[in-house]
Amino acid sequence: MKTLDAVIAESPVFAGLTQEQLEFIVGCAQNVHFDAGQTIAKAGDNADVFYLIRMGEVALDLDVPNKKSVRIDTVEAGQVLGWSWLIPPHEWKYDVTATELVRAIAFDGECLRGKCDSDPVLGYALLTRFSQVLVGRLQATRFRLLDIYGTDTH
Amino acid sequence: MAQTLTETAGTLEAMMPVPYAVTAKRQDTYDTWTLELEPVDGAPIVPGPGQFNMLYAFGVGEVPISNAGNFETDERLVHTIRAVGAVTKALCAAEIGTIVGVRGPFGNTWPIKEAKGKDVVIVAGGIGLPPLRPAIYHVLKNREDYGRFVLLYGARTPSDLVFLDEVKSWQSNYDVDLDITVDAGDTDWKGKVGLVTKLIPPAQFDADDARAFIVGPEIMMKFVAQELMNRDLPAAAINVSMERTMRCGVGLCGHCQIGPTLVCRDGACYTWDEVENLIAVKEL
Numbered sequence: 001m002k003t004l005d006a007v008i009a010e011s012p013v014f015a016g017l018t019q020e021q022l023e024f025i026v027g028c029a030q031n032v033h034f035d036a037g038q039t040i041a042k043a044g045d046n047a048d049v050f051y052l053i054r055m056g057e058v059a060l061d062l063d064v065p066n067k068k069s070v071r072i073d074t075v076e077a078g079q080v081l082g083w084s085w086l087i088p089p090h091e092w093k094y095d096v097t098a099t100e101l102v103r104a105i106a107f108d109g110e111c112l113r114g115k116c117d118s119d120p121v122l123g124y125a126l127l128t129r130f131s132q133v134l135v136g137r138l139q140a141t142r143f144r145l146l147d148i149y150g151t152d153t154h
Numbered sequence: 155m156a157q158t159l160t161e162t163a164g165t166l167e168a169m170m171p172v173p174y175a176v177t178a179k180r181q182d183t184y185d186t187w188t189l190e191l192e193p194v195d196g197a198p199i200v201p202g203p204g205q206f207n208m209l210y211a212f213g214v215g216e217v218p219i220s221n222a223g224n225f226e227t228d229e230r231l232v233h234t235i236r237a238v239g240a241v242t243k244a245l246c247a248a249e250i251g252t253i254v255g256v257r258g259p260f261g262n263t264w265p266i267k268e269a270k271g272k273d274v275v276i277v278a279g280g281i282g283l284p285p286l287r288p289a290i291y292h293v294l295k296n297r298e299d300y301g302r303f304v305l306l307y308g309a310r311t312p313s314d315l316v317f318l319d320e321v322k323s324w325q326s327n328y329d330v331d332l333d334i335t336v337d338a339g340d341t342d343w344k345g346k347v348g349l350v351t352k353l354i355p356p357a358q359f360d361a362d363d364a365r366a367f368i369v370g371p372e373i374m375m376k377f378v379a380q381e382l383m384n385r386d387l388p389a390a391a392i393n394v395s396m397e398r399t400m401r402c403g404v405g406l407c408g409h410c411q412i413g414p415t416l417v418c419r420d421g422a423c424y425t426w427d428e429v430e431n432l433i434a435v436k437e438l
Contacts, residue, residue: 057346059341059347060347061341068340068341068342069340069341070338070339070340071338071339071340071341071343071347072338072347073347073348074335074345074346074347074348076346076356077356078356099344140348140349140352143349143351143377144337144338144349146373147310148279148370148371148373148374148377149279149280149281149308149309149310149314149337149370149371149374
């Protein structure tokens, strides 16, 4: 069976970190699971945690007044859920729900922020990696604005 | 054996619509219908996977529509049409028994037989699924001739997914790795949300021995092709279907010209290395 640090080291978002940095991160991590339909976070909640999804899928929903909730995105196995732990005001922006049984590694964001403050090299390494996550989300959002399945006019 | 009328350019046969009757009609989405057509008399047109026909709504006009039929078992013409302009709205409004004009088939075919022994990756965007349906049925019928069969399907919303029940039946009845995503869902939607490109990194196929077939708007095909190349699939192994304004269908009028190629005559199926640089030219 793989240890937690081995699983974390294999994730692209943590690739290239030193053994010492990984050990710091593992110290803030624990295995969690969510049942299908279970709420993981609500918009406005404190975002003092993020997740590396190992199995299953979670949905990010946005409440629209007087309308059905809009499903903004889904996050699947191998992907990171949550970046608000790193950036003030540390609040979840969407409702997050497990759509099926989810197994994940939860990272204590407050613990990691403390380590980042005391070790700027680790802080820079994590900021660089989560910037890539954010850029990916931004590009996906812009891509969707293109309405790529738009119609022709025959 | 698939026919093509492209070689008969300049002849009366290529330009003369043949009367076909609408024999079945189904509404797929809020703006998309599928028509089944049979010839009023004479032998039916026999298209190949990837070819298109010119459909004529009498008194309104003519549009190019890809063939969506299952040619493995059925000679009826099947066309899935989105009602967005005068002609397509007229075709979608046609009742059973209505006579429409058909010219074709035009263009080349998917090189699906050349993919034998390889993994097949099909990526469809929105109404891009129907033009791939003949190729999909060819692979399903000859499943043992191919390696992994990956079908990735994306659409704007769940209500824009066409042939959804049929697609799911492929997954349950055949060995197909199916993955579906929509750009925006609601809480009733149980599948993935996000771009169709997100389905490519986790897809299981051997990039050294695979062929990909993509149909969708050009911008979608561009991003999908880039993502497939990120998986080390060569551009020459990626096939796309170009949609341009075909008019004559036989390479005479030039409406569908992209640089040195006429889509109706030389396409509509191309490899990505043939068209990547042409798509990048804004003026084309």
